[in-house]
Amino acid sequence: MSFASKNLATRQAEVRYLEGGSGEPLVYLHGAGGMTAEDPILAALAERWHVYAPFLPGYGETEECGSLRDMLDFALHTADVVEGLGLKDPVLVGHSMGGMIAAEMAALAPNDVSRLALIAPAGLWLDDHPIPDMFSLMPYEMPGYLFHDPEAGAKLMTASLTLDDPEFLKTYLIRNARQMGMAGKILFPIPERGLAQRLYRIKARTVILWGESDRLIPPVYGPAFAAGIAGARLVTIPEAGHMVIAEKPAEVAAAVASLHQALTLLPLDGEGGSRSETDGVVRRAPPVPR
Amino acid sequence: MKFTWFNLMPWPYLPDDFREKNRSVWVDIDQNLFDPAKSHQVYNTYMDLLEYADTLGFDGVGVNEHHQNGYGIMPSPNLIAAGLARRTKNAAIVVLGNSIALYNPPVRVAEEFAMLDCISGGRLVAGFPVGTSMDTNYCYGQIPALTREKYAEAHDLIIKAWTTREPFAFNGRYNKLRHVNIWPRPIQQPHPPVHIPGGGSVETYDFCIDNTYSYSYLSFTGYIRAKALLQGYWDRVAERNAPDASPYRAGFAQTICVAETDEEAERLYSQHLNYFYNRCLHVYPGFADAPGYRTIKTIQTGALSQYAPPKGFGELTWKDLTEGGHVIAGSPETVRQRMEELIKGLNVGHIFCLMHVGDMPADKCMYSSRLFAEKVMPKLRGLLPATEGDERFWCHPLETRATPGSLPAEYARKAEHV
Numbered sequence: 001m002s003f004a005s006k007n008l009a010t011r012q013a014e015v016r017y018l019e020g021g022s023g024e025p026l027v028y029l030h031g032a033g034g035m036t037a038e039d040p041i042l043a044a045l046a047e048r049w050h051v052y053a054p055f056l057p058g059y060g061e062t063e064e065c066g067s068l069r070d071m072l073d074f075a076l077h078t079a080d081v082v083e084g085l086g087l088k089d090p091v092l093v094g095h096s097m098g099g100m101i102a103a104e105m106a107a108l109a110p111n112d113v114s115r116l117a118l119i120a121p122a123g124l125w126l127d128d129h130p131i132p133d134m135f136s137l138m139p140y141e142m143p144g145y146l147f148h149d150p151e152a153g154a155k156l157m158t159a160s161l162t163l164d165d166p167e168f169l170k171t172y173l174i175r176n177a178r179q180m181g182m183a184g185k186i187l188f189p190i191p192e193r194g195l196a197q198r199l200y201r202i203k204a205r206t207v208i209l210w211g212e213s214d215r216l217i218p219p220v221y222g223p224a225f226a227a228g229i230a231g232a233r234l235v236t237i238p239e240a241g242h243m244v245i246a247e248k249p250a251e252v253a254a255a256v257a258s259l260h261q262a263l264t265l266l267p268l269d270g271e272g273g274s275r276s277e278t279d280g281v282v283r284r285a286p287p288v289p290r
Numbered sequence: 291m292k293f294t295w296f297n298l299m300p301w302p303y304l305p306d307d308f309r310e311k312n313r314s315v316w317v318d319i320d321q322n323l324f325d326p327a328k329s330h331q332v333y334n335t336y337m338d339l340l341e342y343a344d345t346l347g348f349d350g351v352g353v354n355e356h357h358q359n360g361y362g363i364m365p366s367p368n369l370i371a372a373g374l375a376r377r378t379k380n381a382a383i384v385v386l387g388n389s390i391a392l393y394n395p396p397v398r399v400a401e402e403f404a405m406l407d408c409i410s411g412g413r414l415v416a417g418f419p420v421g422t423s424m425d426t427n428y429c430y431g432q433i434p435a436l437t438r439e440k441y442a443e444a445h446d447l448i449i450k451a452w453t454t455r456e457p458f459a460f461n462g463r464y465n466k467l468r469h470v471n472i473w474p475r476p477i478q479q480p481h482p483p484v485h486i487p488g489g490g491s492v493e494t495y496d497f498c499i500d501n502t503y504s505y506s507y508l509s510f511t512g513y514i515r516a517k518a519l520l521q522g523y524w525d526r527v528a529e530r531n532a533p534d535a536s537p538y539r540a541g542f543a544q545t546i547c548v549a550e551t552d553e554e555a556e557r558l559y560s561q562h563l564n565y566f567y568n569r570c571l572h573v574y575p576g577f578a579d580a581p582g583y584r585t586i587k588t589i590q591t592g593a594l595s596q597y598a599p600p601k602g603f604g605e606l607t608w609k610d611l612t613e614g615g616h617v618i619a620g621s622p623e624t625v626r627q628r629m630e631e632l633i634k635g636l637n638v639g640h641i642f643c644l645m646h647v648g649d650m651p652a653d654k655c656m657y658s659s660r661l662f663a664e665k666v667m668p669k670l671r672g673l674l675p676a677t678e679g680d681e682r683f684w685c686h687p688l689e690t691r692a693t694p695g696s697l698p699a700e701y702a703r704k705a706e707h708v
Contacts, residue, residue, distance in 0.1 A: 136576035181435040181582025189431045
C-alpha cells in the first residue's frame with residue numbers, strides 16, 4: 001500500500017496529509033513522535049479504509065504554526081482539516097497526542113463524530129499514576145517507555161542514527177524542536193487540558209485501545225477514559241507498549257474495525273465483558289450517569 | 291568599564307560523590323542535600339560579601355534568579371537586592387534579572403523593581419532574562435514554544451507600566467488587566483537601564499539592538515569560548531545598522547580569582563574551582579533545552595556542543611580551567627593581562643565578576659576581591675577611552691541619597707529603655 005503526500009490549506013496553516021487505501025473514509029491523527037508514510041499502522045488501516053492522515057503543523061517537514069496555541073486551537077484546526085478534506089463524519093482515530101485531539105473534537109462536536117478510536121490517548125492525568133516527563137527524556141531513554149520490547153524498539157528508533165554527526169544532530173534537533181515544540185503546547189508540562197470534564201459530551205461509538213506494557217501512559221488510563229465515555233469499550237493488546245501502532249498494527253486495525261460491528265458484539269443492555277476478534281481482552285465500561 | 295561583583299550563591303555542601311549519586315544539580319536535585327539551618331549562615335555570609343564588594347569600589351553588585359538549583363540558592367533575587375539596597379552605599383544594584391515570563395502578572399516585576407530603585411536611590415540596573423529552560427520550562431512549567439511570546443508581552447507590559455502616567459488597560463494574550471497603574475514607579479527616567487542575559491538567540495540580539503538594551507552573555511566557560519557568540523552579536527549589531535558598537539552594549543560574566551602570585555592562586559582557589567566546575571554544573575542534559583524553547587532560527591545558527599552525548603565525568607583541572615579561559619586566575623598582573631584580552635577581544639564594557647566560586651570561604655573570597663579591586667580594576671578602567679561617558683546602559687542615582695538607619699537618635703534611645 002503506498003500513500004500519497006498531499007497538501008491542503010486551512011485558515012491557520014498549510015497542512016500536509018497522507019492519503020491511501022479505499023473504503024469508508026477514516027482520519028488518523030498521529031502522536032507526538034510524528035508519522036511517516038511507511039508507518040505500519042497506516043498500511044494496516046488502509047486495508048479496510050480510505051485513510052487520510054494529516055500532519056499537525058510542525059510535523060512531516062512542515063512549518064510549525066504560531067497561531068495554534070492551545071487545546072481549543074488544536075481541536076478546531078483539526079476539525080478544519082477534516083472539513084477541508086471534504087469529509088463528513090469519517091471514522092476518527094488518534095494515537096497518543098492524536099487521541100487527545102480526537103477525543104476533544106468528539107467532545108466539542110458530538111454530532112459530527114459517530115465513530116471514534118482512541119489508541120493510548122493522552123489527555124487525562126491521574127495523580128497516583130503520573131505520566132513520565134517525555135520532554136526531558138534523552139533519545140536513548142525513549143525506547144524503554146515506548147516499546148514492549150525496548151531493544152527491538154531502539155532499533156526501530158535509531159536505525160541509521162548517529163548522534164555525533166553535527167549535520168545529523170542539527171537536522172534531528174530542528175525536527176524535534178518543530179514537532180515537540182508544537183506538541184508541547186498541549187502536552188507540556190502535564191499532558192492534560194481539562195478533557196476529563198468534557199468527555200461526557202462524546203456521543204460516538206468509541207473503542208479505546210491500550211498496549212498492555214505501555215510505560216509512557218500506563219494502561220490504568222484505559223479504564224479512566226472508558227469510564228468517562230458512555231458505552232466505550234476498552235481493548236487491551238498484549239505484548240505491546242505505547243507504540244502499539246508499530247508493534248501490533250494488525251491488532252489495532254482489527255480493534256478499530258470492531259467499531260463497525262459494535263452493535264452486534266455489544267448489546268447495549270450490556271452483559272459486561274466480551275472478547276473481540278483480536279486476542280485482546282475487551283471490557284465494557286459502565287455507563288456514566290448523566 | 292563597569293565591574294559588577296557577582297555571587298551566584300552556590301550551596302557549599304554538595305557531597306564529594308554528588309555527580310555519581312545524583313542525576314542533576316538543577317530541577318530535581320535531592321531535597322535532603324539542603325539544610326535550612328546551615329543556609330542561615332550561608333545566606334548571611336553571601337550577603338555580607340556582596341556588601342563588602344560595595345566598600346571595595348566595585349561599580350555594581352549583582353544577583354540573579356534560579357530555581358531548584360544547587361549552585362544558585364536565589365529563587366528571588368529581589369529579596370537579596372532589597373537587603374543590598376539598604377546596606378550598600380554606592381554600587382549599582384544589578385538584578386540580572388527577573389525572569390519576567392514567570393511573574394503573574396509581570397506588573398509585579400515593574401513594581402518590585404520600582405521599589406528597589408526607590409529604596410536604593412536610583413541604583414537599579416534591571417535584567418530581563420527569558421530564563422533558562424531548566425528554570426522557565428522544567429521548574430516553572432511554562433510551555434516552551436510559547437515562552438518567548440509570553441516574555442515579549444511581559445516586557446511590553448512592564449515598560450508601559452513604568453512609562454505611562456495614567457491608568458491604562460492592557461489586553462494581552464497572557465495578561466488581561468483592566469487597571470494598570472503601578473505605584474510606586476522608578477526614580478530613573480524614562481526607566482532603569484535594562485540588561486538582557488542571552489545565550490546566543492538571534493532574536494535576543496535583535497531585541498537588545500532595537501531597544502538599546504545591553505546584551506549580557508552569562509556563561510561559566512570563559513572568554514575564549516565566548517568569542518564566537520559575542521562576535522555573532524557584534525556582527526548582528528553591524529548588520530542591523532545600530533548607531534554605534536559601544537562596548538557597553540554588551541556584558542560578560544567571568545570567573546576571576548586573584549592572589550599575590552600565580553602559585554598562591556592555585557593553592558588557594560583550586561579546590562573551590564574544582565567544586566564549582568566539576569560538581570555544581572552537573573545538570574541532566576534532558577533539562578537543558580525543552581523542545582520549542584529555542585527558535586528554529588537559533589538552532590540553525592547556533593552551537594550544538596551541548597547536545598553531544600555525555601562522555602562520562604571529566605575532571606577539569608586547574609590547568610584546563612585557567613588555560614582554557616574558563617577562569618582568569620593568578621597574580622594581579624596575570625589577571626590584568628587576561629582581563630585586557632577579554633575586554634578587547636569581546637568588546638565588552640560590562641564585566642560581571644564571578645568572584646565567589648563554589649564552596650569558597652569568606653576570607654579567601656574577600657582576599658581575592660580586594661586584590662582585584664585594588665590591583666587590577668584600576669588598570670583596566672582606561673581601556674575603552676573612546677566610549678568614556680556612555681551612560682545609556684548604567685544607572686543614574688540621585689545626587690543626594692538617604693542614609694539607612696538614621697532615625698532621630700533621641701527617640702531611638704527612648705525606645706530601647708521603655
